[in-house]
Amino acid sequence: MKHSRILILAVLAAVVSCQGRKTTTVGSTPETEQRIERLLSRMTLAEKIGQMNQLSGGGDVANYAEAIRNGQVGSILNEVDPQKVNEFQRISVEESRLGIPLLIARDVIHGFHTVFPIPLGLAATFDPDLVEQGARMAALEATAQGVRWTFSPMLDIARDPRWGRIAEGSGEDTYLDARMAEAMVYGYQGRQPDTTSMAACIKHFVGYGAAEGGRDYNSTFLTERQLRNVYLPPFQAAVEAGAMTLMTSFNDNDGVPSTGNTFVVKDILRGEWGFDGLVVTDWNSMGEMIVHGFGTDRKDVARKALEAGVDMDMMTYGFLSHLEELVKTGAVKEAAIDDAVRNILRVKFVLGLFEHPYVDAGKAAAVQYAPDHLAAAQRSAEESAILLKNDGVLPLKADAVRSILVTGPMADAPHDQLGTWAFDGEKSHTVTPLKALQERFPGKVTYVPGLRYSREKRDSFQDVVAAARRADVVLVFLGEEAILSGEAHALADLNMKGSQSELLAALKAAGKPVVATVMAGRPLTIERDLPNCNAMLYAFHPGTMGGPALTNLLFGDVNPSGKTPITFLRTVGQAPLYYSHNMTGRPYNGETLLDDIGMEAGQTSLGNTSYYLDYGAYPLFPFGYGLSYTQFAYSGITLDKAVYGPEDEIRVSLTLANTGDCDGTEVVQVYIRDLVGSITRPVKELKAFQRVTLKAGESRNLTLTVPVSDLAFYGLDGVKKVESGDFQLWVAGDSASGDPVSFQVE
Numbered sequence: 001m002k003h004s005r006i007l008i009l010a011v012l013a014a015v016v017s018c019q020g021r022k023t024t025t026v027g028s029t030p031e032t033e034q035r036i037e038r039l040l041s042r043m044t045l046a047e048k049i050g051q052m053n054q055l056s057g058g059g060d061v062a063n064y065a066e067a068i069r070n071g072q073v074g075s076i077l078n079e080v081d082p083q084k085v086n087e088f089q090r091i092s093v094e095e096s097r098l099g100i101p102l103l104i105a106r107d108v109i110h111g112f113h114t115v116f117p118i119p120l121g122l123a124a125t126f127d128p129d130l131v132e133q134g135a136r137m138a139a140l141e142a143t144a145q146g147v148r149w150t151f152s153p154m155l156d157i158a159r160d161p162r163w164g165r166i167a168e169g170s171g172e173d174t175y176l177d178a179r180m181a182e183a184m185v186y187g188y189q190g191r192q193p194d195t196t197s198m199a200a201c202i203k204h205f206v207g208y209g210a211a212e213g214g215r216d217y218n219s220t221f222l223t224e225r226q227l228r229n230v231y232l233p234p235f236q237a238a239v240e241a242g243a244m245t246l247m248t249s250f251n252d253n254d255g256v257p258s259t260g261n262t263f264v265v266k267d268i269l270r271g272e273w274g275f276d277g278l279v280v281t282d283w284n285s286m287g288e289m290i291v292h293g294f295g296t297d298r299k300d301v302a303r304k305a306l307e308a309g310v311d312m313d314m315m316t317y318g319f320l321s322h323l324e325e326l327v328k329t330g331a332v333k334e335a336a337i338d339d340a341v342r343n344i345l346r347v348k349f350v351l352g353l354f355e356h357p358y359v360d361a362g363k364a365a366a367v368q369y370a371p372d373h374l375a376a377a378q379r380s381a382e383e384s385a386i387l388l389k390n391d392g393v394l395p396l397k398a399d400a401v402r403s404i405l406v407t408g409p410m411a412d413a414p415h416d417q418l419g420t421w422a423f424d425g426e427k428s429h430t431v432t433p434l435k436a437l438q439e440r441f442p443g444k445v446t447y448v449p450g451l452r453y454s455r456e457k458r459d460s461f462q463d464v465v466a467a468a469r470r471a472d473v474v475l476v477f478l479g480e481e482a483i484l485s486g487e488a489h490a491l492a493d494l495n496m497k498g499s500q501s502e503l504l505a506a507l508k509a510a511g512k513p514v515v516a517t518v519m520a521g522r523p524l525t526i527e528r529d530l531p532n533c534n535a536m537l538y539a540f541h542p543g544t545m546g547g548p549a550l551t552n553l554l555f556g557d558v559n560p561s562g563k564t565p566i567t568f569l570r571t572v573g574q575a576p577l578y579y580s581h582n583m584t585g586r587p588y589n590g591e592t593l594l595d596d597i598g599m600e601a602g603q604t605s606l607g608n609t610s611y612y613l614d615y616g617a618y619p620l621f622p623f624g625y626g627l628s629y630t631q632f633a634y635s636g637i638t639l640d641k642a643v644y645g646p647e648d649e650i651r652v653s654l655t656l657a658n659t660g661d662c663d664g665t666e667v668v669q670v671y672i673r674d675l676v677g678s679i680t681r682p683v684k685e686l687k688a689f690q691r692v693t694l695k696a697g698e699s700r701n702l703t704l705t706v707p708v709s710d711l712a713f714y715g716l717d718g719v720k721k722v723e724s725g726d727f728q729l730w731v732a733g734d735s736a737s738g739d740p741v742s743f744q745v746e
């Protein structure tokens with residue numbers, strides 16, 4: 001009953017919006033729509049189906065020439081040689097019957113040749129403008145080589161750091177994820193389409209990051225309400241930002257694989273949101289529906305994917321092999337194929353591919369690694385690093401340091417520093433911390449690796465310890481190689497691998513200041529390592545310019561401002577643990593832990609709250625956390641009203657003071673809790689944030705705003721609305737700090 005009511009509302013909304021809408025969600029125009037109809041009317045069924053087929057390139061053009069010439073290919077992924085792209089396009093445009101250009105795609109996930117920090121690191125900047133700038137530069141580099149479609153941004157909310165693809169997304173929070181999604185869509189596609197526009201692909205639709213156990217590709221069991229309140233909003237924000245394409249995910253949610261999930265693709269994405277861009281499967285995710293046990297054979301799953309609203313098939317060849325027969329037998333209507341082809345042609349027209357199918361191969365090289373791209377990558381790496389601990393040893397004083405020991409498996413790892421999904425990053429261009437420090441401090445740097453890679457085991461570190469004793473300061477770079485995060489790379493143990501913790505302990509015992517920098521694709525469990533260093537900087541995988549960025553941070557040229565986009569656990573056994581959890585009926589409040597329990601403890605239950613006897617239920621570091629070399633004080637937090645109407649805007653004012661002795665940037669965060677609802681609500685949710693840079697001693701009066709409509713959620717009746725009642729609001733530098741102020745919504 002509920003679904004049908006939503007569906008009726010959705011269809012009505014879609015009809016109204018279609019009639020009223022001047023352009024489509026992907027920026028088409030009435031003229032473009034007419035061009036689509038004219039071209040479609042000339043296409044044979046086979047040519048229509050050919051547009052729905054994507055092939056992986058990378059081989060000789062000759063291998064694909066006949067299929068392209070016969071109109072059997074709509075898109076090619078994994079070809080980035082501009083000459084070969086032009087040859088592919090020439091065959092399609094000049095030798096096929098209708099001359100429809102190809103859509104050339106690539107996973108440009110966090111930079112093309114100039115590699116930016118992994119998306120989890122970019123999220124730690126809380127700087128959408130900078131992230132948009134980086135995505136724009138990635139588009140400039142990739143489109144110069146003929147790539148006009150990227151399979152990015154990944155919007156999967158992830159709350160279990162065992163999941164390797166946590167590296168590729170924006171972490172645990174819906175609001176931050178949505179802001180990053182918008183930034184990347186605008187960056188890739190440009191604010192106005194032109195030949196440097198690269199179609200964004202929002203993925204993986206939907207719920208993929210909630211894989212049970214954090215094991216990639218595993219099933220998810222998200223309710224419709226959880227989907228609508230937590231996992232879908234970033235996708236909707238990206239659609240509203242004009243995202244041209246979307247990719248369905250591998251996982252089955254509540255028993256339905258996304259590539260055949262009519263409810264989320266056709267009813268919500270198409271029906272409710274009016275998305276008329278291109279929906280592509282993930283790599284063979286159509287074929288995997290057979291493995292899931294959701295279809296009997298390729299013909300069956302091809303039909304199910306088409307019925308769900310999928311337009312293009314990545315590497316199953318299900319559409320190419322079976323759609324014609326399915327139409328001829330009446331199992332599928334050609335009108336459904338027409339709709340899919342309209343979506344594909346719409347993206348190709350909006351991108352201007354019919355007018356400009358070719359690239360100027362001679363100009364491609366000049367765009368790569370442009371100085372401003374490298375500068376933006378460095379700034380992104382600087383802003384993405386999170387200062388987790390500092391006993392005062394940082395910032396180091398360059399003129400006071402005579403000898404520096406650089407050690408650790410990530411000190412000079414030019415490939416791994418780039419992180420996962422950096423296909424086109426070239427390690428020859430990576431500036432590692434070792435190289436940057438040697439350049440800045442010629443003759444002062446001693447390098448003793450200690451460990452050749454993160455998983456190496458050693459019994460002793462005499463060489464490194466001896467070198468440490470001779471140095472003024474030890475800079476140790478730890479973490480994990482790129483291969484240990486990303487797709488299919490879940491970890492059950494999040495402690496630092498190999499003998500890294502032992503290396504750190506040995507360095508600490510040497511008696512000199514030890515500064516640890518961690519490069520990883522996820523939040524590792526580092527509680528046991530913190531006592532063995534005077535300071536810790538968490539850099540995720542910082543990309544091409546990680547070395548200069550980290551050098552600037554360690555020596556105070558740049559003050560760290562990164563904030564945790566994901567909760568840092570004390571131990572992997574706490575997963576999943578995230579700040580915007582529900583209250584439960586027995587919230588943990590820090591009581592009894594294992595060490596407090598006497599030997600003769602009886603059978604009476606302990607604590608009576610939701611926690612672990614051995615680790616409690618508080619994280620090591622909460623969401624939104626990060627230190628600075630200076631200190632910030634929040635005062636005078638006031639609301640402009642005590643009672644708000646549903647159409648109002650909440651205006652929260654405060655004074656932020658930099659009470660330390662150096663300039664710095666704080667990420668001011670606004671969290672709100674709905675105390676009582678028709679369903680239980682999270683203990684708090686991020687609703688606004690702002691980066692504020694203050695000089696030492698400076699104070700500034702700030703006002704941040706939150707539309708009351710942003711407090712809306714899908715309640716017990718399945719309808720999205722703001723429920724009146726009592727609320728609390730925090731303004732702080734992380735999700736665990738600050739005292740709430742109260743307000744009401746009438």
Ligand code: GLC
Nearest residue numbers: 077107151203204282283487
């Ligand atoms: C992969 C990933 C997806 C990627 C696609 C093409 O399996 O799941 O994110 O875009 O295949 O490389």
